[in-house]
Amino acid sequence: MKDNTLGAYNIADLRETARRRLPKGIFEFVDRGSEDEVALRNNRTAFERIKLKPRTLVDVSARSQEITLFGHAQKMPIAIAPTGTAGLMYYQGEIELARAAAAAGIPFTLATGSMTAMETVAAQAGGRLWFQLYMWPDRSLSHRLVERAKAAGYHALVVTVDGAASGNREYNLRNGFTVPFSFTRRNVTDVLMHPGWMLAVLARYVFTTGMPRYENYPSELRNKITARPMGKSMLRNDSLTWDDLRMLRKIWPHTLIVKGILHPRDAILAADCGADGVIVSNHGGRNLDSSMAPIDVLPEVVDAVGKRITVIVDSGFRRGSDVVKALALGAKAVLTGRPTLYGTAVAGEAGAARAIGIFREEIDRVLALLGCPSIAALSRDCLVLPPTADAAVGKAGLKLVDGARVAAEH
Numbered sequence: 001m002k003d004n005t006l007g008a009y010n011i012a013d014l015r016e017t018a019r020r021r022l023p024k025g026i027f028e029f030v031d032r033g034s035e036d037e038v039a040l041r042n043n044r045t046a047f048e049r050i051k052l053k054p055r056t057l058v059d060v061s062a063r064s065q066e067i068t069l070f071g072h073a074q075k076m077p078i079a080i081a082p083t084g085t086a087g088l089m090y091y092q093g094e095i096e097l098a099r100a101a102a103a104a105g106i107p108f109t110l111a112t113g114s115m116t117a118m119e120t121v122a123a124q125a126g127g128r129l130w131f132q133l134y135m136w137p138d139r140s141l142s143h144r145l146v147e148r149a150k151a152a153g154y155h156a157l158v159v160t161v162d163g164a165a166s167g168n169r170e171y172n173l174r175n176g177f178t179v180p181f182s183f184t185r186r187n188v189t190d191v192l193m194h195p196g197w198m199l200a201v202l203a204r205y206v207f208t209t210g211m212p213r214y215e216n217y218p219s220e221l222r223n224k225i226t227a228r229p230m231g232k233s234m235l236r237n238d239s240l241t242w243d244d245l246r247m248l249r250k251i252w253p254h255t256l257i258v259k260g261i262l263h264p265r266d267a268i269l270a271a272d273c274g275a276d277g278v279i280v281s282n283h284g285g286r287n288l289d290s291s292m293a294p295i296d297v298l299p300e301v302v303d304a305v306g307k308r309i310t311v312i313v314d315s316g317f318r319r320g321s322d323v324v325k326a327l328a329l330g331a332k333a334v335l336t337g338r339p340t341l342y343g344t345a346v347a348g349e350a351g352a353a354r355a356i357g358i359f360r361e362e363i364d365r366v367l368a369l370l371g372c373p374s375i376a377a378l379s380r381d382c383l384v385l386p387p388t389a390d391a392a393v394g395k396a397g398l399k400l401v402d403g404a405r406v407a408a409e410h
Contacts, residue, residue, distance in 0.1 A: 004350070004353075004354065004357070005354065006346060006347055006350065006351060006354050008343075008346070008354055008358070009358075010319075010358060010362075011318045011319070011339045011342065011355060011358055012318070014339065014342040014343050014346055014351065014354065014355055014358075015031070015338075015339075015342045017342070017345075017346045018030075018089070018341075018342040018343075018345035018346055019031070021194065021196060021197055021345055021346065022089070022194065022197055022345055023177070023187065023190040023191050023193070023194045023197060024175060024190050025172070025175030025176060025177035025186075025187055025190055026085070026088050026089075026177060026197075027345075028171050028172075028175060029085060029169070029171075029172055029175075029177065030083075030085055030089070030338060030341050030342075031338065032169065032171055032286075033167075033169075033284070033285035033286050033289065034167040034168050034169050034285065034286055034287060034288070034289045035167075035168050035169075035170070035289035036289055037285065037289065038285075038289050038290045039282055039285035039288065039289050039290055039291045039292075039293070040284070040285030040286075040316075041285075042285075042292075042293050043282070043284070043285050043293045043294070043295075043315050043316030044316050044318070045293075046293035046295045046296050046316070047295060047316065047317075047319075047321075047322045047325060049386040050295070050325050050383055050384070050385060050386065051383065051384040052321065052324070052325070052366070052370055052382060052383060052384075053381070053382055053383060053384050054369055054370045054371050054382075055370070055371035055372075056371060057371075058371035058372075058373065059373065060367065060368045060371065060372065060373045062373060063364065063367050063368060063372070063373045063374060064373070064374050064375075065077060065360065065363055065364065065367070065374075065375060066374075066375070067332065067333060067375050069107070069310065069332060069333050070156065070255045070276060070277065070310060072128065074105050074106050074107070074128075075104065075105035075106065076104065076105070076106060076356075076359070076360055076363065077323060077327055077332075077333050077334060077363070077375055078106055078323060078333060078334050078335070078336050078356070078359055079101075079106050079107040079108070079109065079130070079312070079333055079334075079335050079336075080097060080098075080101045080106065080107065080108040080109055080335070080336060080337075080340055081109055081314050081335035081336060081337035082109040082110065082111035082112075082130075082132030082158060082160070082259075082337075083111060083337050083338075083340075083341050084111040084112070084113030084114050084115075084214075085115075085341065086111075086114065086115070086341060086344055087114060087115025087116050087212055088115065088201065088212060089201075089341055089344040089345035090200075090201060090344050090345060090347075090348045090351075091200060091201050091204045091205065091348075092115075092116050092120075093115075093116075093344045093345075093348065094110060094114050094115065094116040094121050094125075095116060095120070095121055095124050095125050096344055096348040096349040096352060097340055097341075097344050097349070097352045098110070098121050098125030098126075098127060098129065099124075099125045099126075099127070099349045099352075100340070100343075100344075100349045100350075100352035100353040100356060101125075101127055101128075101352070101356070102125055102126050102127025102128070103127075103349075103353060104353065104356045104357075104360075106128070106356070107127075107128040107129070107130050107155070107156070108125070108127055108128070108129055108130065109129075109130040109131070109132050109156075109158055109335070110129065110130070110131050110132065110154075110216075111132045112131075112132055112133055112134045112145070112214075112216055113134070113179075113214050113216070114214070114215065114216060115205075115212045115213065115214070115215055116215055117215040117216060118131060118148060118149060118152050118154070118216055119148070119152045120215075122152045122153050122154070128155055129152075129153070129154045129155055130154060130155060130156040130157070130158050130255075130257070131149040131152075131154040131156070131157055131158065132158040132159075132160055132259070133145065133146065133149075133157055133158065133159050133160065133248075134160055134163060134236070134237075135159070135237045135240055135244060136221075136237055137236075137237050137239075139237075139244065139247075141218055141221065143247075143251060144218065145216065145218075146248065146251055146252055147251070148216075150252070150253070150254075154254075155254055155255060156254055156255035156256070156257055156276075157248065157252045157254065157255070157256050157257065158257045158258075158259050158279070159245065159248060159256070159257070159258050159259065160259045160260050161240065161245075161258055161259065161260045161261070162259070162260025162262075162281065162282070162283055162287055162288070163236060163260070163283070163287060164236065164237070164238040164240070165236060165238060166236060167283070167286045167287040167288070167289075168289070169286070174186075175187065175190070176190075177190075179212065179213070179214065182211065242269055242273055245258065245270065245273040245274075245275065246273050246274065249273060249274035249275070255276045255277070256274065256275050256276050256277075257275065257276060257277040257278065257279060257310075257312070258270040258275045258277070258278045258279065259278075259279040259281055259314075260279070260281050260282075260283065261278045261279065261280050261281065261301065262280065262281070262282060262291060262292060262294065262297055263297070264297070264300045264301050264303070264304035264305075265304075267280075267301045267304050267305045267309075267311075268304055268305055270305075270309070271305045271308045271309045275309060276309055276310060277309050277310035277311065277312060277332075278301065278305065278309060278310075278311055278312070279312045279313065279314060279335060280294040280297060280298050280301050280311065280312070280313040280314075280331070281294050281313070281314045281315050281335075282294055282315050283315070284314070284315045284316065284337055284338065285315065285316070293315070293316065294313050294314065294315045294316075295313065295315075295316070295322075295325065295326060295329070298311070298313050298326060298329045298330065298331060299329050299330060299380070299385075302329065302330030302331070303330075306330050310332045310333075311330060311331055311332060312331055312332060312333050312334065312335060313326050313331045313334055313335070314334065314335035314336070314337060317334055317335075317336055317339070318339060319362055320358075320359055320360075320361070320362025320363035320364075320365065320366050321362065321366050322334075323359060323362075323363055324363060324366045324367065324370065324378065324382075325383060327375055327378045328378040328379060328380060328382045328383050329380060329383070330380075336355075336359065339355045339358075339359070340352045340355045340356065342355065343355030343356075370382055
């Protein structure tokens with residue numbers, strides 16, 4: 001009987017196998033956060049602060065994870081987040097990961113900075129495809145990219161808005177890996193110490209399409225980009241405003257999602273601009289260090305816009321119980337990024353499928369033990385939440401007024 005576990009029984013197992021297989025510079029680019037990694041750690045501890053409150057003697061024999069997301073039924077409440085380095089985890093890893101998502105009946109999001117062109121992914125992977133957009137300084141080039149996504153048949157546009165500047169990831173500078181890929185004194189030894197990756201991934205690119213590059217960039221940009229440390233070669237636009245989102249709403253006829261929301265007021269503005277959904281996210285702790293954990297602000301965002309638009313969340317999800325907690329707080333779905341990248345690094349489509357399967361098994365088990373026969377049965381009554389900052393302020397005899405602490409009225 002074929003063993004589909006790949007020796008991995010949780011996401012941590014996949015992570016460890018990926019760590020051994022990948023060059024250190026590439027693994028750390030995927031795995032780590034920014035600066036002192038306070039946000040990265042807090043994303044995980046935030047889940048630990050939330051406890052589950054189960055009910056018993058509930059018939060859960062016919063339990064289901066099915067949800068409806070943007071009008072489309074899907075088999076489980078997750079989607080694949082945009083991760084530009086899937087193509088460095090595995091040869092044409094974007095296609096491998098998209099195929100696994102299609103087989104699981106969940107959406108796959110292709111990143112602007114992917115190593116495989118959006119048209120190639122659409123032609124070879126199928127399934128429900130979303131495209132993630134970073135707006136470039138030349139907005140007309142970004143709008144051309146949107147038109148390409150429309151022509152290629154992508155179903156949703158995910159606009160990332162929390163990247164006005166590159167995150168400060170000092171380890172990338174120390175490790176010496178660049179995109180477009182180039183050999184440096186620092187990374188040659190790292191590559192040679194991982195001959196499996198070198199032959200199966202890097203060599204295949206070299207002998208087919210050349211060194212990995214940002215294949216969704218137009219030729220006039222792609223040819224101008226010189227090798228820079230990973231995370232530093234992506235073009236950034238620090239002059240974006242809500243008017244840019246309104247323009248995207250005019251030119252994009254399908255589902256429009258705004259990714260990188262951490263403030264309820266921004267969620268309201270996104271809805272006012274015509275967005276169909278928001279993704280509560282701190283970029284997995286990779287951009288602004290010490291930013292709050294998305295799971296902590298999720299209830300406020302749901303309360304602010306949950307009746308108007310779809311609220312999704314990402315950052316730090318490693319267990320099925322994490323997913324269930326987010327759904328109970330009002331999220332309609334969860335994006336997973338690093339876990340499926342680990343799986344892709346281990347075994348391409350089969351590894352990504354294993355990561356998705358782990359989430360499916362764990363969500364199913366948690367629903368059963370929680371006494372919930374369906375995702376729709378989840379609510380905040382299933383949780384014990386930690387005291388919020390506002391509650392702590394109130395207990396101190398203070399209240400918040402426009403962000404300032406003042407004496408509470410008694």
